[in-house]
Amino acid sequence: MDARHLEEFLVLSSALNYTAAAQESHVSRPTLVEHMAELEAELGCALFVKSEGRLALTPIGRRFVATALSLVEGISGVIAEYRSLQGNFLSVRIAATNLPWLESSIHRAKRALEEMNPRKVVDVVATPGAASTADALLDGSNDIVVTGCKNWEGESSGAVMPSGISGFELQTEPIMLLMTEGNPLFGQADIRAKDLDGSCILLPPDIYNGYMRDGVAERLLERGARVSLRPLPFGDHFEYFSHGFDDELGVVPTTLIPRFGIDRRRECRTFELSDLKLVTDFYVLYKDEFVEDETARLFVEALKQSVSS
Incomplete structure (x- = not known):
């Protein structure tokens, strides 16, 4: 489902006029008509109907207004979230066999990092198998x-x-x-x-x-x-x-x-x-190149502080 079609639907559901909605959506009228036809075909139901020469929403169309609004807001939220993750997200791979020694310290380090910079996000991924040597760093698995x-x-x-x-x-x-x-x-x-x-x-x-x-x-x-x-x-x-x-x-x-x-x-x-x-x-242990990333460096510093406190 194309987010642009949803946004255009919401404009049209308010204006109930293809020409006005097309102008507000910055598309041509034929393009808007085509997009609404594609949306209706995808949903398998009619969203608009002509009544006495005027465009009107069908009962399903009226119901879909709330759905489309929720979807657009959700997509906007996802876009905003992932834009903010650029340069602020860290995925850390640690062997499940190593986690018993680090779980508590990782939890405290993540909280400390988030309090210092709320935009920073750290995900810890448990990798399978035994990995308690530098080889697990050198082969890129941890x-x-x-x-x-x-x-x-x-x-x-x-x-x-x-x-x-x-x-x-x-x-x-x-x-x-x-x-x-x-x-x-x-x-x-x-x-x-x-x-x-x-x-x-x-x-x-x-x-x-x-x-x-x-x-x-x-x-x-x-x-x-x-x-x-x-x-x-x-x-x-x-x-x-x-x-x-x-x-x-x-x-x-x-x-x-x-x-x-x-x-x-x-x-x-x-x-x-x-x-x-x-x-x-x-x-x-960790590779030097791992902490070249700012979020990784801050996380390791917080982890070190957590271990020593």
Whole structure:
């Protein structure tokens, strides 16, 4: 349905004269007649009728006046909205697996940005799959990622940021080991590193390389446990945490324990080693070119402020 035809209809419904309405609409009389015929054909009903030589609205035509007015106002509103979005709109793609660490901060950052500049609009789009490395930025699938590196007794190597990538620290939190019923250690109260000797730790594929880089297996070996690390492909966190680990182990950041109800599942047990704490420093990363956009730069600044407050 052509918005111009609707506007012309409203003019004609008021003037009830093709010549006058054509002049007001800045079209020729034959063009206006043609447009009204097209509108009636599209609607499948007559909007005007000649009565005693005068143009008049049909009952359906009178009803359509309110409809056309609403449509024109709606279209005008849409045009105004999208014109205002030019230079003020930001779509941020973040992996669904990263959102648990950012949801609250994103909400506060969006509110702060909107209060500072009401014309700014930020849409957050959750992307599927696991994406906790800079690769998800470099391949263009995500705009912001949350990545981590191990903190060994206060010593951290910091986030790995390839050229063109920037970021800031998000938070530090313990990483728990996860086992399910059937593991020989399930009922053991105190578990030390050496008790894991011969075990296999299954890791989400996006953090596997980070665990290898941070020397997790080497740290365990120093305490008497020869442990293998293996990536476990999965579609999302639900799939990973519903895996039956049996005599193998998984890992779970403390942020995700309540979110996925792991603390309420009787068949699951999370635990820390009494002689080796797994702690991760989490960072927010983004490409430098991402913040070349003014709205993106302001959003990242607001997000950084939200995280630090």
